Amino acid sequence: MNGSRRENFLVFGKPVLEEAEIEEVVDTLRSGWLGTGPKTTRFENAFKEYKNASHAVAVNSCTAALHLSLLVAGIGPGDEVITTAMTFCATINAIIYVGATPVLVDIDSVTCNLDPEQVVARMTERTRAIVPVHFGGYPCDMERLEQIAHQYGLILIEDCAHAIETEYYGRKAGTIGAFGCFSFYVTKNLTTGEGGMVLTRRPEDAERVRTLALHGLSQDAWKRFGNEGFKPYQVIDLGYKYNMTDIQAALGIHQLRRIERNWQRRRQIWSIYQEGFASCPVGRPADPPSGIRHGYHLYALQWDEQRIGMSRVEFLHAMRMRNIGTSVHYQSIPCHPYYQDRFGWSPEEYPVAARMSGTTVSLPMSAGLSDQDVWDVIGAVRQIIAEASAC
Numbered sequence: 001m002n003g004s005r006r007e008n009f010l011v012f013g014k015p016v017l018e019e020a021e022i023e024e025v026v027d028t029l030r031s032g033w034l035g036t037g038p039k040t041t042r043f044e045n046a047f048k049e050y051k052n053a054s055h056a057v058a059v060n061s062c063t064a065a066l067h068l069s070l071l072v073a074g075i076g077p078g079d080e081v082i083t084t085a086m087t088f089c090a091t092i093n094a095i096i097y098v099g100a101t102p103v104l105v106d107i108d109s110v111t112c113n114l115d116p117e118q119v120v121a122r123m124t125e126r127t128r129a130i131v132p133v134h135f136g137g138y139p140c141d142m143e144r145l146e147q148i149a150h151q152y153g154l155i156l157i158e159d160c161a162h163a164i165e166t167e168y169y170g171r172k173a174g175t176i177g178a179f180g181c182f183s184f185y186v187t188k189n190l191t192t193g194e195g196g197m198v199l200t201r202r203p204e205d206a207e208r209v210r211t212l213a214l215h216g217l218s219q220d221a222w223k224r225f226g227n228e229g230f231k232p233y234q235v236i237d238l239g240y241k242y243n244m245t246d247i248q249a250a251l252g253i254h255q256l257r258r259i260e261r262n263w264q265r266r267r268q269i270w271s272i273y274q275e276g277f278a279s280c281p282v283g284r285p286a287d288p289p290s291g292i293r294h295g296y297h298l299y300a301l302q303w304d305e306q307r308i309g310m311s312r313v314e315f316l317h318a319m320r321m322r323n324i325g326t327s328v329h330y331q332s333i334p335c336h337p338y339y340q341d342r343f344g345w346s347p348e349e350y351p352v353a354a355r356m357s358g359t360t361v362s363l364p365m366s367a368g369l370s371d372q373d374v375w376d377v378i379g380a381v382r383q384i385i386a387e388a389s390a391c
């Protein structure tokens, strides 16, 4: 092993946790109020304000947020929902949970976002909704998608798992569609360990999401968490166990306060990477044009096996040997056996997603990275390329 191996392993997607949230969690534990309560409400209000949204309902994952949004949008058996071939499986699974059929479209090779013209091409009389995913934090072409949705009477549900800080020409991601779904999973830009949020415009939708997130209990049931004494509750719908707890919200409240500071840091890391790899034979991600606010959730290189003379798998392994964690976002949806069996999809039908899927490598992008960490990553990539090209 050469001398450039890091002392300690650089974890991919390591969260930045500070004293404030640690103390807040301890405070929650000492209060004895661990379930959904005042801190969840505080977090919802703070998030709603940050996103300039009408309503926010905290849940325990983005998967739950997507599932409930689709349900409340009235999507069900017989309906088709169009989404991208390049996303995490949860986007597809949520569509299947409500009994609808996911319909995939290929992506744009620059942004990795779904191509609106292919949405039109895949539309049938059963199409009811579109679920755009703002890939890596780069917003989809929402103007065109809104036009399409309006023209064909479709509902837009934004998967904002990568897009907490993302803005599209002054409009905040998650407030453009009828529903915006967020993830606070460990590796995301804001973490509550596990967690999610639904943003909606209409009060009745927010109320229904809230009901379905807690067993389908009537809204009064939420108040039974208050000090007003026992109130009998009623089940008014078939709900789920998707509520966020105050332990999670305790983390979220303080994570949200630092969201912009962390965003600035990731933007800095992004530009150091962009410069650091400028002379390398790898594809770099697209910088956002003016008017677009990138969420800088992922920084991915496109690994050209032919040009470098080393496979992506070997590269990932070489990074691991240098103590640097990497990841792949994603293997395209049609690569997975379950979906192939169930829907008959094959990767070749979505050539751009298939190509990206075979070449993409995500590098560490946590706000917690030091400058040295960032230079370690750049140095390792450059060195691996140099060694591969030399032999």
Ligand SMILES: *Cc1c(COP(=O)(O)O)cnc(C)c1O
Binding pocket: 060, 061, 062, 063, 064, 087, 088, 090, 091, 133, 159, 161, 162, 182, 183, 184, 185, 195, 196
């Ligand atoms: C992480 C992620 C999800 C799922 O989020 P969870 O909070 O883990 O349920 C959904 N969609 C995308 C694009 C994601 O990256």
